[in-house]
Amino acid sequence: MNDPSLYWLIGSTVLLLCLFFCAKKWAWARYALLIAFIAVTLLYLLWRSFFTLPTIGLVSLIFGILLLLAEWAGFLQSIVFTILSWRPFKRKAIPISVFDELPTVDVFIATYNEPEDLLKRTITASLQMRYPKEKLNVYVCDDGRRKSVQALVESIGNATYISRPTNEHQKAGNLNHALTLTSGEFIVTMDADMVPRASFLEQTLGHFIDPKVSFVQAPQVFYNADPFQYNLFFEDRITNEQDFFMRRLEEGKDRFNATMYVGSNALFRRTSLENIGGFATGVITEDMATGMLLQTNGQKSVFVNETLAVGLSPETYADLLKQRDRWCRGNIQVMRKWNPFTIKGLSFMQRLLYADGIHYWFFGMYKMIYLLAPILFLLFSIYSLQTDLSTLLLFWLPSFVASQLAFRIISGNKRSVLWSHVYEVALAPYMALSVLSEVFLKKEVRFNVTRKGVLQHKRHLLWLTSMPYLLLLGLSLTSIVLVGVHFLTPMTIFANSDMLYINLFWILYNLVALVMALLVSIERPRFRGAERFNVDINGMLTSDKREIECKIIDLSETGARLMVMNREDASWLSLDGEWTLSTNHLSQVPVTKEWINTKRTVAYVGISFDAISQHHYEALIAELFAHGKDIYSEREYNNASLLYAMLGFLKKTEQSPRQQERQSIRQAVSVPIMLQADDEIAATITDLSLSGCRVKMSDGNVPILPDQVIEIVGEDERIVSKKARVQWIQKRGRKLEAGLFFLPKQGG
Template sequence: MIFCISALILLGLSYLLAKKNKKYQKYLIIINTMIALNYIIWRFTTISFSSVISFILGILLIAAELIGLCQFFTFQFLFLRKYNRKEKSWDCYKDQDLPVVDVLICTYNESPSLLKKTLVAALNMHYPADKLNVYVCDDGNRKEIGSLCREYGCHWITRQDTKGAKAGNINHALSKTTGDLFLVLDADMIPKKEFLIKTLGYFADEDVAFVQTPQVFYNMDMYQYNYRSDIPNEQDFFMRDVQEARAAINAVLHVGTNALFRKKYVEEIGGYPTCSITEDMGVGLLLHAKQYKGVFVNEELAYGISAQTYTDLLKQRDRWCRGNLQIMYKLWPKASKGLSMAQRLAYFDGLLYWFSSIQKMIYLMMPILFLIFAIPIIHASVYDLIMLFIPFIIGQLLIFKALSPKTRSIRWSHIYDTAMAPHLTVSILKQLFKLKIAFHVTPKETEYKKGYFQLRIVLPHIILAVLSLVSWYTGYLYLENGIITLPSYLINMMWSVFNLFALIICIYVAYQKPITHKPEQISLDAPIDVAIKTTANGAARKFPLHYYADNKAGIAHYGRCPFSIHQQIWFSYDGINYLKARISKTNSRYIELLFAELDNKEFHIYMNHYAEYLQTPYKFEQA
């Protein structure tokens, strides 16, 4: 009792000091670390030897807690630091020639219409035309993509086979290009005009090997689309916050796209490693092992399409999981020798993250096993468990609250981890036992005209939810018959309810709402005035532009609608360059315009503004 009260008082005081001034965060961390170590050491004394099953389950539970504790310590280590990046523009090149930049747009089976937007946005980037080369690296070897490249005056690179997948595709392209730097973009990642302005200047430092910007998305992810639109994209925590924390110790991960590289350093490490399906992590690891620097520019400079369904998200995470394990198995033993201790810890944390799926499965199963089979897992009094566990869990909650950014909470971490846990546990086991698994490219522009329930994906969660409900009843019967005690029953019931909450959310988001449009509508934070004429040489009128989509725009009108359906009009952002459009919809407030049959010059104008107004559905706020 004395330890529990004293620990809670110290945690509370240190937390208040840490919130008042960040320099006191270290005291909160020290106190929490001592409490956590005290708890985990005590836990080793509570292993049950009453039966073989009890012993095995006890060991599994402690292993899960150790994984969580390791993750928590690395979380403290990473987020205690602040990344102080000094902004650099390409002005540092004023006394020397600007480097030649090759843009490599990697594609396999994405639609020409999707690729066309990325291609034209890349051509529209602010950079001298004689210093910028755009290459479409087409591993699908499609004639229509070749025609698209010729139409817009960029280069089309293909190869006879697809050996090495994306890594092989990039390596092949590097053998055909001569630029000093190269920018890697996925087919759906639309760069903003200022991308090179914001990233190029860091290469004035000869030790910089690559500059990474975050993956951000202009459509909703499956949680935002199927559950709540007012939450961050579930990748924001890693892509924005974890990456910035890693950058503080020169351990930023290359995430496969939106990164500018110094070509000679990538060639020095032998190009992109082809031993893994996550070549991006591998190339970053090898460059760090050579003591080169990776810079992270935490700005939205390119926008892509997030996985829209539970199935698509799972395919993506399965690939990332297995690829990270492959990298650590094949490249880590040698590469780690060139890393600092801080970098090793950051990469170890990245590996440990995937094993947290096994940890989550253990946490989901333990209260069920206890309440259904009355198997003793912890050999200790409930009083001792509560007195030591409460300071331990309160300490972790306070640390998370003090150090974590606004893109993640304990509740949402629990939901996200539960959603992936059953499937990624299987992925880990398959990779560890070297079972062959098909390679999946994350689908883009998915369309479903009718809603449907993804039963196969969420079946493990349904089974766990049903077992939880069954366990409540069987646990009650054990309690009535004196087989288990009331405190044990209540503790496991609370644990089970906490788990069931996440399972229900996972089941809920498994119902995929209809997706009847390829791109998401972009609502502007503040409407801008655009000019509209009813004839090519007529007088222009101004209207406020409220939203923007793939080939559509929505303007507001007041009073009676001045246009008719299917009427042709001329639309302009700047009052100089006009695009032909037709009125596709009208209502009491808005007029929707449809752009069609734009020629190459007009499409360049269109994409100039489309890329400028792209934004994420959720407004990211940095802590």
């Protein structure tokens, strides 16, 4: 590399770093950094287009053109991303006091086959929204036509059960059917797992004072760890994979009146929905299509970037892949039925942003090209570009540095380029297949993946799901072996040394992401029936002999972990007795002590909630969700290096999970019982604790499913008429075993 080139590399890098550090304080530096990023990337791509296409053969030329097109496609997405992030945009709050008279609101909770305890949580929280009760109606729209759900709604009270005889148009049809039976001026859509905060309507409804506003969207926020966080033991290091879109990109889209409706946590003006014929049908992603149609002809949308409802992200990697496959196909279907470039009534920026959102789902095909390019060169001598190392560094390095720094500034530490690379590599094989099958086959291709809830009691690799990663890893490692043979033996395998170094770096970069994708495919067991929340709540434990001040440090619907500062008080807890727990929202909830241990001057106590009444359950939901502290908005990527993630995984993966250590002690038993589901099933409990049990059935084909709620009937006093949820199922020869989690008793 000659001196002028070296000066350029050093000078451009120093300039970009200076702009990066200045951009943290001054807006002009932020704009300058973004402009520099676009400029050096454009310079790199122009050089790539005119000087690097391979000329050594037709196959290399074809693959070189594919790689170049993938790079240009990524650059177009970068331009849109830069536009969205150019100037931070946040809506001003509008209180509901702007209304002279508050309007009527209908809450639609759409459900099909979700577990009833999850659904109960959402119904209860929806009824706790701060709003005049005579103007708020909650409807449970059950497309599963389940008698048990109807009974649940009736037992809660103040909510209405709706079902329909058929299931055409799935969720959209379900919501449209509810529209015909209700009359509220505004409609709230909630997924069955999304639990609203008490302030939901207070922070959103006021925006409808503008008669042109057709819908208001709040972000989907998730209280459980997604598969990337959970399977990598990285819950405290990285945010939920969807946070970046839900918080950053949606906020940027709002500036151009292009907020995307994401299916839940949204409010609609009924007349606006009626004007477009209700929720859009005929596509998988009816939410995206509905939002786009509601933004035509001068109608407005609003994004309120606050945590106003929290829900469950996919619990297993298999479920995440199914979800993304559905989103990918749905976006292509929307493009086919409502092309944003031809639909009437959209602005230029709205067309651009919706087209970019659809284009995004082609990332799987682009990423597969990036993954295969170095493998094809090292194994088959197929070139994807043709240049020398020094010239490549001259054009590529400034572009790479600029992209890293610009992304860090505009992502607000919610994501990094390297983690984006991991996410995209992990999803790429499946999203590429989804695009190809939807565009050319126009029919669903089913993935053979593990169902939610299966084998939750031990770690297991999703073998079929991980096959693409194992294949790509095998090819990559074979390529590296050939490179080793080239360098360590007299054999000369690669004639072009510059291209060898380029592709070696490239394959190592991809290899790291492939390893991470494989690690995510190793499902980590989930032992808890309900998510625990880290909290800091003052409480009071009370018995007939003593009151003990405590601090609740984690809390769920089924139990809590308490910290007692006074060792004398802790000695009282070691004694048997009946205790209740009280906080600001909880009043004398009966509890059972599960365990107690001391560390220095502090005692920790594990409790479970006993015989929960509906009143106590409502108080727990208020404490956890409706009035709970927002612990989600400020989550960032802190100490989230990929190396740390790999080392942490290797260190923790063989350890006994904390969830298992916190469970009550299991006792080996042999207790005959009957399980009452759709039919009566003879079974035997083989181990038992206060929180659940393992059962064995001689018939391996009994009709029970994960997440199903069943009743246990037996003569043993420990399990008389208990209700339980099926946590996992495993077939052993001709017999079937299942893990059951006891549900809290519901009092009066």
